[in-house]
Amino acid sequence: MSDAELATFVEGTTRYFETIGHQPASVGSPYLVDNGKPTVHEFTGMINIAGKRRGVVYFTASRSMLTVLLMRMGETELTEENMADLVGEVANTISGNARRDYGTDFMISVPQVTTGHADQVVLPDGARSIVIPINWRSHAAHLVVCLE
16 A cells, blocks of 8 residues: 555544544554454444455544544434444545545445454455554544555
């Protein structure tokens, strides 16, 4: 994956937090995971990618980050269902922005949401994952891009 391709995901993520969270997120140094699966937090929104590129993009965040995001959005019902919806929305928005940049050959699925189960995250065999650390306020999350 080129730096320009990776930048699409990074910019989409920072723009999301600035728009929705009313405060920009900072991005740590991306790193590769060759063996195994990157760590997941309590909530994970996954988007499957098909077309010229195949793989998965997922956003994973803690309950505390999602709680604060929901409050910043004016949501008063801080339920697990709303947190699951939010993590799916973040993943969908970031992937949708990438689709806009990559064109119609970058097809995205509807988000799949898991709660705290790394074994439910299925990555393509042999593909390397790029983990992008996201920090927003005092909360940490990760955006993982695993494309062939």
